[in-house]
Amino acid sequence: MRCVRAPPGTGAAALMLLLPATMFHLLLVARSGPARLLGLPPHLPAPEALWSPGALLLWLTWLGLQAAFYLLPAHKMAEGQELKDKSRLRYPINGFQALVLTALLVGLGVSAGLPLGMLTEMLLPLAWVATLTAFIFSLLLYLKALMAPASALAPGGNSGNPVYDFFLGRELNPRFGSFDCKYFCELRPGLIGWVLINLALLVQEAELLGSPSLAMWLVNGFQLLYVGDALWHEEAVLTTMDITHDGFGFMLAFGDLAWVPFTYSLQAQFLLYHPQPLELPTASVICLVNAVGYYIFRGANSQKNTFRKNPSDPRVAGLETISTATGKQLLVSGWWGMVRHPNYLGDLIMALAWSLPCGVSHLLPYFYLLYFTALLVHREARDEQQCLQKYGLAWHEYCRRVPYRIVPYIY
Numbered sequence: 001m002r003c004v005r006a007p008p009g010t011g012a013a014a015l016m017l018l019l020p021a022t023m024f025h026l027l028l029v030a031r032s033g034p035a036r037l038l039g040l041p042p043h044l045p046a047p048e049a050l051w052s053p054g055a056l057l058l059w060l061t062w063l064g065l066q067a068a069f070y071l072l073p074a075h076k077m078a079e080g081q082e083l084k085d086k087s088r089l090r091y092p093i094n095g096f097q098a099l100v101l102t103a104l105l106v107g108l109g110v111s112a113g114l115p116l117g118m119l120t121e122m123l124l125p126l127a128w129v130a131t132l133t134a135f136i137f138s139l140l141l142y143l144k145a146l147m148a149p150a151s152a153l154a155p156g157g158n159s160g161n162p163v164y165d166f167f168l169g170r171e172l173n174p175r176f177g178s179f180d181c182k183y184f185c186e187l188r189p190g191l192i193g194w195v196l197i198n199l200a201l202l203v204q205e206a207e208l209l210g211s212p213s214l215a216m217w218l219v220n221g222f223q224l225l226y227v228g229d230a231l232w233h234e235e236a237v238l239t240t241m242d243i244t245h246d247g248f249g250f251m252l253a254f255g256d257l258a259w260v261p262f263t264y265s266l267q268a269q270f271l272l273y274h275p276q277p278l279e280l281p282t283a284s285v286i287c288l289v290n291a292v293g294y295y296i297f298r299g300a301n302s303q304k305n306t307f308r309k310n311p312s313d314p315r316v317a318g319l320e321t322i323s324t325a326t327g328k329q330l331l332v333s334g335w336w337g338m339v340r341h342p343n344y345l346g347d348l349i350m351a352l353a354w355s356l357p358c359g360v361s362h363l364l365p366y367f368y369l370l371y372f373t374a375l376l377v378h379r380e381a382r383d384e385q386q387c388l389q390k391y392g393l394a395w396h397e398y399c400r401r402v403p404y405r406i407v408p409y410i411y
């Protein structure tokens with residue numbers, strides 16, 4: 001029997017339609033009465049519900065504001081990983097400053113009468129303009145990459161198939177002058193936008209119910225901690241796969257600019273339209289789950305970053321390691337001796353804690369947990385391949401000593 005292969009780029013083209021469609025599906029379902037994750041949303045929006053010049057203006061102002069904060073003098077400049085041509089790029093470390101400045105500006109606006117809660121009524125048109133921006137931006141990045149030298153290209157995303165390369169991104173670190181597009185998008189407009197949308201949902205809930213619910217406070221608090229932590233440890237993002245390995249194309253541009261703010265705020269969106277009772281004892285247990293997740297996530301990420309920066313740092317110097325042919329070492333005790341991706345485990349436990357305040361009557365608030373599990377399992381497999389290539393036998397030895405990938409004794 002002959003096997004019929006889909007034309008190259010078909011998967012990428014399908015994902016480019018599927019990802020925005022999923023995001024709009026989630027936005028529509030969250031505000032519908034039955035809030036059913038599976039199945040069609042009760043009604044499709046009229047085109048005028050999607051398009052609003054006000055939303056476009058607001059979105060462009062937001063991007064401009066975050067770009068301006070990025071360009072402000074930074075207290076520190078960090079160096080990225082070594083590139084193919086042996087050079088290292090420099091990055092400003094001022095993401096937390098951008099979060100604080102945004103909070104001050106929003107605080108000033110609200111005290112001057114800015115109706116922050118109204119933002120919740122603009123989520124659909126905002127998501128639409130964010131998606132359009134991601135498409136246009138990725139197109140510009142693709143065209144820019146056609147002129148980039150071979151040394152500036154990402155390991156993937158250079159197949160020669162325009163659709164596939166547009167999706168994955170050809171250039172590793174596209175820059176305009178010293179402005180690094182991928183680094184900026186990864187941590188600023190989307191992540192800070194997510195926190196702002198959550199806050200708007202909390203304000204709107206307070207206007208409707210008289211005060212925000214305990215469940216809404218928890219979701220806002222947990223996710224603010226996550227975003228604040230990412231910006232506080234901004235330098236650590238420079239060693240993630242997205243920055244060191246992946247090109248900047250539609251997947252990351254859409255992920256950073258649209259997917260993160262509009263789908264990661266799904267729990268708060270669900271709570272606005274489907275208030276959930278939450279007793280203090282249950283809330284305390286959920287806080288504990290989040291704290292455990294955060295403890296593992298932060299402990300594991302900090303241990304690896306400290307070790308990679310300076311293996312003789314007293315906080316990691318006593319840990320057991322194995323040597324690799326590259327001269328780098330691998331940790332085999334501490335967090336990295338428990339499973340091969342302890343940071344993913346902590347992240348997943350936190351994801352569970354973000355959904356639990358929404359109760360167990362609906363699957364919708366658990367979408368993030370499901371999607372994130374799939375993303376991390378796939379990411380772990382990709383990282384495994386890269387580590388095997390980098391470290392060869394030493395990686396086999398690490399896998400023998402630490403047999404579980406993410407969850408001890410299970411996976």
Ligand SMILES: NC(=O)C1=CN([C@@H]2O[C@H](COP(=O)(O)OP(=O)(O)OC[C@H]3O[C@@H](n4cnc5c(N)ncnc54)[C@H](OP(=O)(O)O)[C@@H]3O)[C@@H](O)[C@H]2O)C=CC1
Pocket residue numbers: 239240241242297301304307308328329330331332336340341343344347375379383386387
């Ligand atoms: N909320 C979200 O949507 C997402 C969150 N994340 C989070 O981002 C964080 C970063 O994840 P990610 O970039 O995938 O990868 P990791 O931070 O897990 O980094 C993997 C790298 O760590 C190094 N490493 C692996 N094992 C060891 C060891 N035993 N000792 C020392 N170094 C080791 C290797 O690089 P090398 O040896 O070259 O240093 C490997 O390539 C995670 O906490 C993850 O949960 C990720 C994706 C999405």
Ligand SMILES: CC(C)=CCC[C@@H](C)[C@H]1CC=C2C3=C(CC[C@@]21C)[C@@]1(C)CC[C@H](O)C(C)(C)[C@@H]1CC3
Pocket residue numbers: 019186187191226229230237240242251252254255256259260
């Ligand atoms: C479905 C789809 C469009 C996928 C694209 C994936 C992106 C949404 C994620 C890839 C890696 C990410 C990271 C974070 C956010 C989500 C994306 C962009 C991150 C910034 C979240 C905060 C963390 O502390 C982090 C800094 C470690 C993390 C880095 C990876």
